[in-house]
Amino acid sequence: MQLTEIRIAGFGGQGVILSAIVLGRAASIHQGAYATMTQNFGPEARGGACSAQLILSPTAVLYPYVSRPDVMMVMSQEAYGKFAAELKDGGTLIIEQDLVRVSELKGNIKVYSCPATRIAEELGKRMVLNSVMVGFFTAVTQLLEADAVRKAVSDSVPANFREVNLKAFERGFEYGLTASATYPPQKEVETQLAYSQE
Amino acid sequence: MQLTEIRIAGFGGQGVILSAIVLGRAASIHQGAYATMTQNFGPEARGGACSAQLILSPTAVLYPYVSRPDVMMVMSQEAYGKFAAELKDGGTLIIEQDLVRVSELKGNIKVYSCPATRIAEELGKRMVLNSVMVGFFTAVTQLLEADAVRKAVSDSVPANFREVNLKAFERGFEYGLTASATYPPQKEVETQLAYSQE
Numbered sequence A, B: 001m002q003l004t005e006i007r008i009a010g011f012g013g014q015g016v017i018l019s020a021i022v023l024g025r026a027a028s029i030h031q032g033a034y035a036t037m038t039q040n041f042g043p044e045a046r047g048g049a050c051s052a053q054l055i056l057s058p059t060a061v062l063y064p065y066v067s068r069p070d071v072m073m074v075m076s077q078e079a080y081g082k083f084a085a086e087l088k089d090g091g092t093l094i095i096e097q098d099l100v101r102v103s104e105l106k107g108n109i110k111v112y113s114c115p116a117t118r119i120a121e122e123l124g125k126r127m128v129l130n131s132v133m134v135g136f137f138t139a140v141t142q143l144l145e146a147d148a149v150r151k152a153v154s155d156s157v158p159a160n161f162r163e164v165n166l167k168a169f170e171r172g173f174e175y176g177l178t179a180s181a182t183y184p185p186q187k188e189v190e191t192q193l194a195y196s197q198e
Helices: A016-028 A077-086 A116-122 A126-141 A146-156 A159-181 A186-197 B016-028 B077-086 B116-122 B126-141 B146-156 B159-181 B186-196
Strands: A004-011 A034-041 A049-057 A071-074 A092-096 A110-114 B004-011 B034-041 B049-057 B071-074 B092-096 B110-114
Touching (some): A004 A016, A016 A049, A016 A146, A034 B016, A049 A077, A071 A077, A071 A126, A092 A126, A110 A159, A116 A126, A126 A146, A126 A159, A146 A159, B016 B034, B016 B049, B016 B126, B016 B146, B049 B077, B071 B077, B071 B126, B092 B126, B110 B126, B110 B159, B116 B159, B126 B146, B146 B159
Parallel strands (some): A004 A071, A071 A092, A092 A110, B004 B071, B071 B092, B092 B110
Antiparallel strands (some): A004 A049, A034 A049, A034 B034, B004 B049
16 A cells, blocks of 8 residues: 545535545554544535545555545535546546536546445445445555455444445445456447547 | 634543544534544554544634644643644643643643543543543633534434533533633642742
């Protein structure tokens, strides 16, 4: 692992902060690395975009301020509009497929999208959306060991929702493994082919 | 309220992070101001000092990194040793009376101490130490409205521990009002008198 700056954003109630806590705990408690998490208070009262900044590092983090994220995970269109431009050239953008439409993205950005809301609904609990996204994140970024994140999910959710959150993690993780193996997505490949035939 | 940088530190399990969340919520959700909180992950696994950085502000916080805290609340000797030197000249130091011994403190620092562990034990729940400290902080700093912090305590603790945490808040708050009214503490006044008679 090298020092990695991450922003996770969405709207209040989606588990943005919990996602950051899970990933921070996975890195630090279960994998021997270091992490800091910064959260803003207030958006849940004001209706704005909710966001968390997370830094994962092999050494102690002296400066917890994220300026140009290497990875951004976005779960609402408003958050996309507010934060996407911060993403580092060469960075990774992870989106909830049905909630975010990507536009005006500059630079060489890898985009991975996951239908986490639909997967969570299939599991019967829309609120586990964030655990699906955490599983997807784990598979596509390969920053953290899957077992470390599993343990952190297990530690971080209420006992009566542990099982469904772990299922959600697995579903997101598997979806992410497939997305990584088939990157870039078929649609973009088709677009490139169409261009090359012009 | 003006922009105020705060560090809260202690050891894992004392509620350091929860204290910061309560004060951040009080400022933002219940008082219309803004707040950011940064936490380090890992000390709870490594046995080191646990710390949270909190910024309270009348306007959105663009830069969440605390460098020279205006206020520091410390609940362990190790955390005191690690962080006390950061405190701004003219700042406020709040300590748990039985867990922290103040030494080598430079600059013009106001020190307030609260026997929060003993008060929490009188209430029958040692774990509400942090709510006693939050009440004490509210009284001595006067940064936040007491009612805003009461609501944030109520929102932030599990329902079955709400009552004892609110009692802990009140006991800390009352202790803090007395400490403010009688500042500097009698012992220091005696020391000054002793000096002036030399």
